[in-house]
Each structure stands twice: as structure tokens, then as C-alpha cells.
Amino acid sequence: QREIGTRFSYVCADGLYGNSGQFVRRLDDMGETFVVHVHADQLVFLQDPGPRAPEHSGAKGRPPVRPASGATPLRVDELEKRLRRRDWRRVVLRDSTEGELEAFVYRRTVWLWDGEEDRAMEWSLLIRKDLSGEIKYCLSNVDKAVETERLASMEAQRYWIERSLEDGKGTVGMDEYQVRGWTAWHHHMAMAMMALLFVLKQKIIHEGAEPMLSANDIRCLLAFLLPRKDRTFKEVLRQMQVRHNKRKAASESKARRKALHLYL
Secondary structure (H helix, E strand, O other), X not given: OOOOOOOOOOEEEOHHHHOOHHHHHHHHHOOOOEXXXXXXXXXXXXXXXXXXXXXXXXXXXXXXXXXXXXXXXXXXXXXXXXXXXXXXXXXXXXXXXXXXEEEEEEXXXXXXXXXXXXXXEEEEEEEEEEOOOOEEEEEEOOOOOOOHHHHHHHHHOHHHHHHHHHHHHHHOOOOOOOOOOHHHHHHXXXXXXXXXXXXXXXXXXXXXXXXXXXXXXXXHHHHHHOOOOOOOHHHHHHHHXXXXXXXXXXXXHHHHHHHHHHHO
């Protein structure tokens, strides 16, 4: 991506890629900053395991060359269970339709070693606990000078990637292709992304007048305004208002639950 001029600040990935030691180590070797999720059974060292080649015992045979360490790794979910209330920090991750999205986070330096490397990888572990109780684990090679709030915000940005894919599949037919070649597939993806760009621009343009406007609303409006007119415009607007009322009610309900949670 760098070779073709794509600009980005860091690489996000879910646990499928985050648990691939080869993937994250390759990113680190390339000098790319990564913020990747890992599974609950990810093993880390709380101190540098200091792998080194064992001393030769003098017995017959070739001397051992594979590094070894006497340190014992710990699962990240086991580390989370050891944390006390004062270990967590409350941060604002991003804005949402229900207001500011907050969570509790814990950050510390950990080491990862695959049993083959001459040295262990020293990275940051971020554990995020949402107010709902959901827990996520994240590894990153960000500079230690990066504040915890900033790292937590970086971790939360993967939401927008998945939301874009949801809108792409559910609204503009990103996954509705029947092609056999890469060229046709790229053409389809390009058209889907152009459609998503149009949807995004419409949401920005009408944000003041219609703050609840969604990608699906725009699709429904286009279904009426374009040649196919199987419903009246008045009915399209009525159905859109029904959806807006439901989203608003859901947002207010979530805000009340959040306020009750904070009070308790």
C-alpha cells in the first residue's frame, strides 16, 4: 500500500490477524504502527523473559542453539482477573449517537516471545472494559510516549471500518457480486465505494436538518426518486420518520441506562 501511495497512520486488525505472530512481527519489522486485537488466550510475559541459548552440558552431540527461557507467560484474560478497581482508567473513546462512548482501560508493557526469537518483542497491552461489561484485548507497538487515552481512541477506530462494511453490504450491495475475475471484482468494489462516498456526503450535507439520517434512509429515498417508483414520496418520508423515532427512542433509552449505571 505504501508503494502505491496510500497514506495511513497505523494498522488495525481483529483477533484473527492479531493472534498471528508472523503478521504483527512483520508489521513491526516494516516500521508500521499497529493496534490489533488479540484473543483472551493470548500469552504474554510481564517481564522480559530474556531468552538465551542454553549452556552446553558437555554431553555428546551438538550443543543446543535454540533460545530458552525460564520465565512463565500469562494469558491476558488471567491478567485481567488480577486487576483491582484502582488499576482501571476511565476514558472517552469517541462520540456516538448516544453521546460520548466511555470505557475503562488498563495499559501496561508486556513481552511476547515465540520460542524461536533471540529476543522478546516489547509492546503495549491495552485491556478495554466497556460499561456493558464486554472486555477486549489489544496489542500495539506504539511509542511509550503515546498517552493511554490516545491509544484507547486508536483501538476504538476499528468500529468505523466494520460499520462501513456493514453499510456497504446492507445498503449498496458490496457483497452482491457474481464474478470470476479480479478485474470485475475490483470494478464492483470501486462502484460500491463510490456509492458509499455519495451516501456519506449526503449525510454530511443534511446533518443539520436530519441528524438521524441513515444510509438506509438515503437508499429508500433513492428508490423513490430514481425511475422505479413503487411507493409515494409521502409514504417514503413517513417510513423514514418511523425509523428515526425508533432510533431516537433507542438512543434515549441507552442514555438512561448509562446514567443509571453511573449512579449505581
